[in-house]
Amino acid sequence: xxxxxxxxxxxxxxxxxxxxxxxxxxxxxxxxxxxxxxxxxxxxxxxxxxxxxxxxxxxxxxxxxxxxxxxxxxxxxxxxxxxxxxxxxxxxxxxxxxxxxxxxxxxxxxxxxxxxxxxxxxxxxxxxxxxxxxxxxxxxxxxxxxxxxxxxxxxxxxxxxxxxxxxxxxxxxxxxxxxxxxxxxxxxxxxxxxxxxxxxxxxxxxxxxxxxxxxxxxxxxxxxxxxxxxxxxxxxxxxxxxxxxxxxxxxxxxxxxxxxxxxxxxxxxxxxxxxxxxxxxxxxxxxxxxxxxxxxxxxxxxxxxxxxxxxxxxxxxxxxxxxxxxxxxxxxxxxxxxxxxxxxxxxxxxxxxxxxxxxxxxxxxxxxxxxxxxxxxxxxxxxxxxxxxxxxxxxxxxxxxxxxxxxxxxxxxxxxxxxxxxxxxxxx
Numbered sequence: 001x002x003x004x005x006x007x008x009x010x011x012x013x014x015x016x017x018x019x020x021x022x023x024x025x026x027x028x029x030x031x032x033x034x035x036x037x038x039x040x041x042x043x044x045x046x047x048x049x050x051x052x053x054x055x056x057x058x059x060x061x062x063x064x065x066x067x068x069x070x071x072x073x074x075x076x077x078x079x080x081x082x083x084x085x086x087x088x089x090x091x092x093x094x095x096x097x098x099x100x101x102x103x104x105x106x107x108x109x110x111x112x113x114x115x116x117x118x119x120x121x122x123x124x125x126x127x128x129x130x131x132x133x134x135x136x137x138x139x140x141x142x143x144x145x146x147x148x149x150x151x152x153x154x155x156x157x158x159x160x161x162x163x164x165x166x167x168x169x170x171x172x173x174x175x176x177x178x179x180x181x182x183x184x185x186x187x188x189x190x191x192x193x194x195x196x197x198x199x200x201x202x203x204x205x206x207x208x209x210x211x212x213x214x215x216x217x218x219x220x221x222x223x224x225x226x227x228x229x230x231x232x233x234x235x236x237x238x239x240x241x242x243x244x245x246x247x248x249x250x251x252x253x254x255x256x257x258x259x260x261x262x263x264x265x266x267x268x269x270x271x272x273x274x275x276x277x278x279x280x281x282x283x284x285x286x287x288x289x290x291x292x293x294x295x296x297x298x299x300x301x302x303x304x305x306x307x308x309x310x311x312x313x314x315x316x317x318x319x320x321x322x323x324x325x326x327x328x329x330x331x332x333x334x335x336x337x338x339x340x341x342x343x344x345x346x347x348x349x350x351x352x353x354x355x356x357x358x359x360x361x362x363x364x365x366x367x368x369x370x371x372x373x374x375x376x377x378x379x380x381x382x383x384x385x386x387x388x389x390x391x392x393x394x395x396x397x398x399x400x401x402x403x404x405x406x407x408x409x410x411x412x413x414x415x416x417x418x419x420x421x422x423x424x425x426x427x428x
Contacts, residue, residue, distance in 0.1 A: 016313060023342075023351055025073060032079065032296060036100060052327050053298055054323075055325070056286075057290075058072040061282050061286075061300060066282075069304070071307070072286060074298055075299040078297040100230040102233075104231075105233040105291075107287045107290050110246055112288070113243070113247045114247060117284075127255075129424060133366055133375050137366070137415065139256050139302055141416065142253075142256075143359050150349075150351055153347075153348030168343075171202060171210075171346070173349070178194075178198050183311075202349065203342060226293075227294075238405070257299070258276065260304075260358070306356065310357060386416070
């Protein structure tokens with residue numbers, strides 16, 4: 001009987017990690033598809049390639065990298081670059097495909113830099129700049145920035161001119177509240193599988209009130225994802241400069257993800273050197289794979305800590321199996337098409353529920369050091385500028401050279417960089 005119970009618990013653990021990986025992989029490709037006006041077929045193949053890259057990268061990190069159950073997923077920070085580049089391209093009359101090729105080039109630059117920093121151990125030369133205040137600020141701005149993306153997805157707003165779908169929004173808010181309630185008040189397996197139960201309930205409600213799209217017919221049983229589906233990578237000064245600066249943000253992301261998960265799944269103190277080195281150079285490989293398969297760059301997701309805290313799922317073996325399953329199903333178009341039927345608003349609501357925990361973890365990270373007047377001032381300046389930039393209209397940056405637009409219009413990048421600079425220049 002105990003053996004059966006362990007088998008059932010293990011199966012549900014794998015299933016829940018699979019659903020979490022899936023939820024993180026679904027939403028952002030749909031958003032990018034809308035920004036660059038990709039066809040339904042192009043979005044479907046983008047999702048297929050994303051499943052493969054997320055599965056492979058997550059497995060590599062848990063096996064050879066940081067060795068924690070931390071889901072890799074399309075980076076919200078990269079999405080901001082995609083959005084900004086897409087908006088700049090539309091204003092300048094560029095073709096969407098040309099911009100996507102630039103993004104492929106940017107991910108190659110960032111990937112090579114990450115690989116070198118990780119393999120040589122040079123990442124530890126710059127590690128001192130990533131103080132608890134920097135890491136906590138990054139987590140906080142990232143959570144606040146993505147909350148807007150998730151909220152739009154929850155209420156069914158697909159573009160600036162579209163109207164909210166109030167029935168869909170009600171269902172999504174119920175899913176968010178349901179997952180949050182189970183994570184706090186749930187006992188035993190109800191708490192452990194809060195995210196999975198929330199998505200299942202939300203999917204059923206969505207099917208009842210909104211119906212589901214018919215499953216697209218496909219005659220192909222197995223299909224290998226296309227390499228450089230957007231064309232050959234392109235490079236220019238702007239994307240190279242942005243990618244070099246962005247590499248620091250990717251390192252901050254990796255440190256934040258590992259630090260956040262260590263708070264909910266503590267392990268030995270080995271993290272300081274080997275764990276970070278491995279995770280950074282594996283992250284470089286993941287970015288090269290992301291470019292090769294024309295997807296959004298994937299990174300370790302700090303939201304994994306929120307998921308672990310919600311569900312108590314800490315086993316690396318279950319996580320590895322779930323990652324391999326996700327990579328495997330990417331080869332079967334019929335399965336990808338079925339999974340794509342999970343309503344975007346439901347996936348967004350589930351992701352937003354995990355970010356409740358990330359807000360708390362960001363404050364816990366900052367409070368590792370006393371928040372004296374100096375640190376509070378630095379935090380305030382970083383948040384004001386980082387968040388303020390997110391509310392500026394696109395026209396505010398139109399007079400700036402394109403090579404700088406990518407940088408100064410990114411609130412997450414600007415806010416984090418301000419905190420880094422002030423921490424280093426303003427000493428006690």
